[in-house]
Amino acid sequence: MMLKQHLIFILYSLCASVFKVAGTKSKAKGSQGQFPITQNVTVVEGGTANMTCRVDYNDNTSLQWSNPAQQTLFFGDKKALRDHRIELVRATSQELTIRINDVSLSDEGQYTCSLFTMPVKTTKAFLTVLGVPSRPEITGFTKPAMEGDEITLTCITSGSKPAANIRWFRNDKEVQGATEVNATGKSFTVRSSLLFQVDKRDDGVAYTCSVEHVSLYKPYLTTEVLEVHYAPQLEITHSLIIPQEGQYFKLECVSIGNPIPEPVLWSKDGGELPDIERMIVEGRELTITTLNKTDNGTYRCEASNHVGTSFAEYILFVYDPNALGQRGPDHALIGGVVAVVVFITLCLIIVLGRYLARHKGTYLTHEAKGAEDAPDADTAIINAEGNHVHAEEKKEYFI
Numbered sequence: 001m002m003l004k005q006h007l008i009f010i011l012y013s014l015c016a017s018v019f020k021v022a023g024t025k026s027k028a029k030g031s032q033g034q035f036p037i038t039q040n041v042t043v044v045e046g047g048t049a050n051m052t053c054r055v056d057y058n059d060n061t062s063l064q065w066s067n068p069a070q071q072t073l074f075f076g077d078k079k080a081l082r083d084h085r086i087e088l089v090r091a092t093s094q095e096l097t098i099r100i101n102d103v104s105l106s107d108e109g110q111y112t113c114s115l116f117t118m119p120v121k122t123t124k125a126f127l128t129v130l131g132v133p134s135r136p137e138i139t140g141f142t143k144p145a146m147e148g149d150e151i152t153l154t155c156i157t158s159g160s161k162p163a164a165n166i167r168w169f170r171n172d173k174e175v176q177g178a179t180e181v182n183a184t185g186k187s188f189t190v191r192s193s194l195l196f197q198v199d200k201r202d203d204g205v206a207y208t209c210s211v212e213h214v215s216l217y218k219p220y221l222t223t224e225v226l227e228v229h230y231a232p233q234l235e236i237t238h239s240l241i242i243p244q245e246g247q248y249f250k251l252e253c254v255s256i257g258n259p260i261p262e263p264v265l266w267s268k269d270g271g272e273l274p275d276i277e278r279m280i281v282e283g284r285e286l287t288i289t290t291l292n293k294t295d296n297g298t299y300r301c302e303a304s305n306h307v308g309t310s311f312a313e314y315i316l317f318v319y320d321p322n323a324l325g326q327r328g329p330d331h332a333l334i335g336g337v338v339a340v341v342v343f344i345t346l347c348l349i350i351v352l353g354r355y356l357a358r359h360k361g362t363y364l365t366h367e368a369k370g371a372e373d374a375p376d377a378d379t380a381i382i383n384a385e386g387n388h389v390h391a392e393e394k395k396e397y398f399i
């Protein structure tokens with residue numbers, strides 16, 4: 001019993017002395033390699049920057065943070081500079097972390113962490129402050145523009161650091177603008193211009209300026225929807241392809257234009273519309289309730305807006321239904337259709353014929369071997385299967 005206790009005691013002392021040696025050894029190594037460690041910090045303007053300085057092995061030597069102007073900010077846990085934005089986060093023998101709130105562009109620069117050993121050891125940490133671009137503004141467009149006007153859309157964003165990137169989109173398609181970057185103080189003003197001549201296709205088109213920057217999760221977008229005024233464009237649609245006497249007939253004057261042209265003016269053969277009950281004008285529509293060959297002529301619809309006046313014409317030719325019965329275009333049309341149908345049918349027959357002939361041939365060769373003298377269908381199949389390779393050869397030969 002006594003011996004055992006003795007042994008344990010000896011072992012314990014031995015271990016303790018070994019650990020003590022190891023301990024002093026590591027301490028000696030520590031004070032030799034005692035060095036402050038920092039990291040560069042990037043923060044968005046207005047945000048908070050944590051500046052951390054660490055020492056792995058420290059014998060209670062003081063740490064200090066100083067700013068790019070070499071002013072001491074914190075010496076250990078003691079605040080040295082009067083700046084309410086700068087606060088202490090943690091001060092231990094192994095770490096000195098301070099926080100700079102509401103960071104501005106002027107806070108950017110090289111910060112120094114010093115460890116007051118003999119001699120003093122220092123490490124630099126660069127604080128990068130990103131300038132957030134302002135929301136883009138598009139200028140240069142006064143609504144509405146006239147067709148043919150030359151316009152310059154300019155998109156501006158300021159306050160970015162580094163300089164923001166501007167991209168333009170016409171609806172969703174990217175277009176190239178001319179970009180210019182100017183430094184204003186520590187940040188940049190970026191402007192991009194698009195110069196073009198507007199036409200009616202630009203009416204209602206959205207031009208979007210997109211500002212991209214490292215400080216933004218997603219780009220800032222500003223859109224200008226163009227409004228372009230242009231002269232009317234007219235087109236007449238008609239309800240019948242072959243107008244015949246006695247039929248109901250309608251013409252419609254389809255117009256586009258901005259502003260929308262109104263009203264539409266109808267005329268016939270350069271004069272007013274004949275004042276007859278059969279002819280009814282309702283806005284864009286001209287209706288003839290019962291066609292008469294006297295209605296033959298050129299119909300014109302005219303419309304204007306403040307940009308200009310346009311017209312469209314339709315030549316009405318009223319067919320005599322009796323004349324059509326003998327040699328009218330209906331006949332020709334039916335003849336044509338019949339001819340096409342006959343042609344297609346013929347083609348189908350030929351193609352089908354060839355196809356059948358080819359496959360029937362193959363089929364016959366398949367069945368030929370063994371099937372001929374088979375007593376029933378099953379045997380025929382069994383027999384035929386054995387001759388598959390043969391059938392294949394035969395098929396090739398047949399073709």
Ligand SMILES: *[C@@H]1O[C@H](CO)[C@@H](O)[C@H](O)[C@H]1NC(C)=O
Pocket residue numbers: 048049050089099
């Ligand atoms: C700065 O430090 C504080 C306290 O340790 C922490 O809450 C905050 O998230 C840190 N901020 C950054 C940007 O690391």
Ligand SMILES: *[C@@H]1O[C@H](CO)[C@@H](O)[C@H](O)[C@H]1NC(C)=O
Pocket residue numbers: 058059060
């Ligand atoms: C460091 O300082 C603390 C008290 O602030 C003391 O207890 C400790 O022994 C010191 N360490 C060394 C290695 O001097």
Ligand SMILES: *[C@@H]1O[C@H](CO)[C@@H](O)[C@H](O)[C@H]1NC(C)=O
Pocket residue numbers: 039040125126
């Ligand atoms: C910290 O930033 C400075 C200045 O931008 C640079 O020269 C240095 O290499 C950076 N250090 C690290 C560790 O990134």
Ligand SMILES: *[C@@H]1O[C@H](CO)[C@@H](O)[C@H](O)[C@H]1NC(C)=O
Pocket residue numbers: 180181182
């Ligand atoms: C920006 O810089 C250009 C030259 O690069 C100059 O012509 C222009 O006037 C500047 N604009 C502003 C607003 O300072």
Ligand SMILES: *[C@@H]1O[C@H](CO)[C@@H](O)[C@H](O)[C@H]1NC(C)=O
Pocket residue numbers: 245246290291292293294
């Ligand atoms: C066409 O008009 C004329 C006179 O305007 C009239 O005599 C004739 O009966 C009309 N024809 C038809 C088919 O309505």
Ligand SMILES: *[C@@H]1O[C@H](CO)[C@@H](O)[C@H](O)[C@H]1NC(C)=O
Pocket residue numbers: 293294296297317318319320
């Ligand atoms: C009107 O149409 C008829 C056929 O229906 C034709 O014979 C006649 O020449 C046309 N008249 C005019 C003025 O076009």
